[in-house]
Amino acid sequence: MDWKRFGFIALIITALFTAVVMVGQSQQRPLMIITSMLATTIAVATPLTLGALAGVFCERSGVVNIGIEGMMLSSAFFGWFTAMYLFNVYHWSLMACIVTGTIVAIFFGGLMGVLLAWLSVTFKVDQIIGGTVINILAVGLTGFLNRQLFFGKTSLFEGTVPSSPGVFSAIHLPITEIFAPLCKGGNLCLENMSAINRVFDQKPIAWAAIILVFISHYVLFHTRWGLRTRAVGEHPRAADTVGINVERMRYANVIIGGMLAGLAGAYFTIESIPSFEPLMTNGRGFISLAAMIFGNWTPIGAWAAALVFGSSQALQINMQIFRDAIPPQWAFLQQSYVVGLTPYILTMLILTGIIGKTTPPAADGVPYEK
Amino acid sequence: MQPEKQKTSLIRRVLQSISEAVLIPFLAIVTAVLIGGLIIKVVGGDPFVAYKALLQGAFGSKKAWSETAIWSTPYIFAGLAVALAFRGGLFNIGAEGQLAFGAVFSALIGYALPEWLGFDLPTYIHLPLAILAGALAGGIWAGIVGALKAYTGGHEVINTIMMNYIALNMTSFLVGGVMKDKNPLNVISRTPLIAESARISPIFTGLRIHWGFALALVMAFVVWWLLNKTTLGFEIRTVGLNPDAAKYAGINVKRVIIITMLFSGILAGLAGAIEVTGLNYRHELGFSSGYGYDAIAIALLGKSHPLGVVLASFLFAAMRNGATRMQFMTQLPVDLISMIQALILLFVAADAIVRYIYRIKVKGERVVLTRGWGG
Numbered sequence: 001m002d003w004k005r006f007g008f009i010a011l012i013i014t015a016l017f018t019a020v021v022m023v024g025q026s027q028q029r030p031l032m033i034i035t036s037m038l039a040t041t042i043a044v045a046t047p048l049t050l051g052a053l054a055g056v057f058c059e060r061s062g063v064v065n066i067g068i069e070g071m072m073l074s075s076a077f078f079g080w081f082t083a084m085y086l087f088n089v090y091h092w093s094l095m096a097c098i099v100t101g102t103i104v105a106i107f108f109g110g111l112m113g114v115l116l117a118w119l120s121v122t123f124k125v126d127q128i129i130g131g132t133v134i135n136i137l138a139v140g141l142t143g144f145l146n147r148q149l150f151f152g153k154t155s156l157f158e159g160t161v162p163s164s165p166g167v168f169s170a171i172h173l174p175i176t177e178i179f180a181p182l183c184k185g186g187n188l189c190l191e192n193m194s195a196i197n198r199v200f201d202q203k204p205i206a207w208a209a210i211i212l213v214f215i216s217h218y219v220l221f222h223t224r225w226g227l228r229t230r231a232v233g234e235h236p237r238a239a240d241t242v243g244i245n246v247e248r249m250r251y252a253n254v255i256i257g258g259m260l261a262g263l264a265g266a267y268f269t270i271e272s273i274p275s276f277e278p279l280m281t282n283g284r285g286f287i288s289l290a291a292m293i294f295g296n297w298t299p300i301g302a303w304a305a306a307l308v309f310g311s312s313q314a315l316q317i318n319m320q321i322f323r324d325a326i327p328p329q330w331a332f333l334q335q336s337y338v339v340g341l342t343p344y345i346l347t348m349l350i351l352t353g354i355i356g357k358t359t360p361p362a363a364d365g366v367p368y369e370k
Numbered sequence: 371m372q373p374e375k376q377k378t379s380l381i382r383r384v385l386q387s388i389s390e391a392v393l394i395p396f397l398a399i400v401t402a403v404l405i406g407g408l409i410i411k412v413v414g415g416d417p418f419v420a421y422k423a424l425l426q427g428a429f430g431s432k433k434a435w436s437e438t439a440i441w442s443t444p445y446i447f448a449g450l451a452v453a454l455a456f457r458g459g460l461f462n463i464g465a466e467g468q469l470a471f472g473a474v475f476s477a478l479i480g481y482a483l484p485e486w487l488g489f490d491l492p493t494y495i496h497l498p499l500a501i502l503a504g505a506l507a508g509g510i511w512a513g514i515v516g517a518l519k520a521y522t523g524g525h526e527v528i529n530t531i532m533m534n535y536i537a538l539n540m541t542s543f544l545v546g547g548v549m550k551d552k553n554p555l556n557v558i559s560r561t562p563l564i565a566e567s568a569r570i571s572p573i574f575t576g577l578r579i580h581w582g583f584a585l586a587l588v589m590a591f592v593v594w595w596l597l598n599k600t601t602l603g604f605e606i607r608t609v610g611l612n613p614d615a616a617k618y619a620g621i622n623v624k625r626v627i628i629i630t631m632l633f634s635g636i637l638a639g640l641a642g643a644i645e646v647t648g649l650n651y652r653h654e655l656g657f658s659s660g661y662g663y664d665a666i667a668i669a670l671l672g673k674s675h676p677l678g679v680v681l682a683s684f685l686f687a688a689m690r691n692g693a694t695r696m697q698f699m700t701q702l703p704v705d706l707i708s709m710i711q712a713l714i715l716l717f718v719a720a721d722a723i724v725r726y727i728y729r730i731k732v733k734g735e736r737v738v739l740t741r742g743w744g745g
Binding site for chain 2: 066119123124125126128129130132133135136137139140141143144146147148151282283286289290335337338340341344345347348351352353354
């Protein structure tokens with residue numbers, strides 16, 4: 001990651017935040033708007049961050065993973081289904097249900113990783129086709145099971161929609177409690193402090209994503225495993241010559257990637273909203289790939305790029321909150337369809353490379369033939 | 371040398387290559403249908419009853435045939451769109467968005483042109499204009515991606531997907547807003563009905579099958595002709611096989627990439643335009659969901675050959691059309707068909723799996739369909 005790129009990221013995020021502050025300042029204090037935007041940005045960037053990390057692991061080992069979207073979608077379904085089933089049939093406690101659901105989601109993501117690795121490493125199928133197969137399979141599978149299990153004659157709960165166990169609640173960091181004495185009882189000061197506190201009150205998967213960014217960075221660039229992974233992705237023949245098992249490294253990394261995508265899937269149905277809808281991932285898997293490319297195939301860069309997309313989504317959410325304050329000459333911004341275009345247009349802009357070209361791993365997408 | 375022997379070996383080779391081309395897709399379909407039957411069994415249905423209902427629904431009567439042909443029409447157009455791009459080494463996942471855009475603009479010309487002009491147009495002017503508008507809208511939508519690919523290297527896979535989301539947002543915006551049917555009874559996002567003069571007439575009275583189906587078959591021939599009998603087609607195929615070699619051979623690769631995407635988009639746009647002018651007579655939000663992805667499966671199943679695309683389109687259309695009756699008879703959800711189609715795609719794309727299951731040896735070279743981020 002070069003400074004130009006980080007500068008660009010800072011610029012976009014600042015611009016998006018300024019836009020919301022300008023629109024909303026008649027209704028709320030700027031500090032409130034900025035902290036709420038920040039909190040939303042971090043939360044909605046979670047699946048993008050995890051998806052981008054998934055991409056980094058796969059592609060650093062030389063496997064293009066365009067199937068992240070499908071991995072997320074199917075994990076979202078199976079994680080949610082597990083949590084809901086345990087909750088309604090075995091009456092487990094909420095926490096036990098959603099934690100098990102998350103584990104199942106990760107496991108299922110790993111399983112999809114096995115499928116992709118099987119297709120692209122063992123059978124040497126064109127990797128983009130392999131990923132597309134996973135995407136289409138995920139849409140068909142989740143659509144079919146969702147309909148079959150919950151609607152119609154043979155549904156699990158006789159056609160009634162079962163109650164959902166709920167979602168993870170935020171982990172509260174006691175910042176306000178610790179620093180409250182500094183305020184000396186000033187109400188405005190306390191209010192500001194709790195607003196800042198809210199930025200850090202993130203849910204478990206959001207925290208896990210941030211921690212995983214740094215773990216991934218360490219693993220990829222400071223361990224023997226990481227060195228081998230990168231070697232396999234840059235020059236598999238050289239890696240093979242020095243005794244690294246290319247196929248095994250690729251399998252392992254694609255499965256790790258699948259598990260990360262699975263955790264991202266859990267975000268949708270276990271952390272964000274407590275239900276499953278067909279096609280609910282809505283392109284987030286593909287946007288993750290753009291974040292990965294923009295982050296130059298590094299975990300920290302990918303995270304920064306994911307935050308850009310997160311803030312553009314936060315912009316959309318906040319524009320809806322402040323829609324009455326939008327001046328009449330900008331009335332078209334009240335339409336969520338218009339503001340909703342930002343992440344997609346940003347993705348295309350970034351892929352043009354006007355912000356600087358990035359270089360993929362040399363053997364990315366190339367099956368290794370001994 | 372005996373010329374006689376040479377001839378027989380040539381015939382044998384041709385037969386071999388045909389069986390090679392047909393065998394794998396056929397086995398892929400068989401395997402997917404078998405697994406589908408297993409799934410039906412697992413969820414508590416009777417596979418034989420279900421598949422019989424499916425066949426009856428698809429081919430049981432004159433009306434069923436007509437409906438299958440109607441289903442196949444957008445599949446042929448969109449499948450050709452993806453197949454043409456494949457032949458040029460490009461992966462157009464954006465047929466969905468191009469189709470929606472084509473449908474919207476076709477509907478716009480269909481209902482608004484007489485209002486703008488203040489007089490009614492004859493069908494032989496109005497209908498071609500409406501179809502052309504849809505084709506061009508789709509073409510431009512894909513052409514943008516082609517230009518981005520040619521001049522900036524932005525990968526077409528992600529860009530076409532992003533263009534899908536942009537198209538869906540924009541069509542929602544248009545059809546739910548300025549283009550919404552102003553009829554006070556209307557609550558859904560849809561355009562007004564297009565004028566009579568912009569409609570394709572049915573082939574037979576009493577059946578819904580219309581001349582758009584014939585146009586789809588003609589377009590399949592046109593694509594075959596373009597690819598195999600013209601210089602441009604040769605250039606497209608060369609760029610698809612090896613862009614570096616094409617460049618050294620003096621082909622303007624950038625131009626060919628843009629033209630390929632443009633044509634691909636025109637075909638996808640036609641799919642939307644024909645649905646509007648031939649069948650629905652308006653654009654309604656959500657009608658196109660899934661065509662774009664099915665088109666990928668169809669192009670792969672048809673091995674990117676126009677004739678293969680037509681046959682694969684029939685298969686998918688028959689499954690979609692028959693699924694309604696299957697759901698009615700057996701209560702199995704229509705989505706089961708999506709599962710079977712996904713499995714067909716899996717086995718066709720990963721023909722190595724089919725070869726592995728049925729122990730078929732690889733003959734000839736592998737065809738490169740797409741490339742990584744760099745290429």
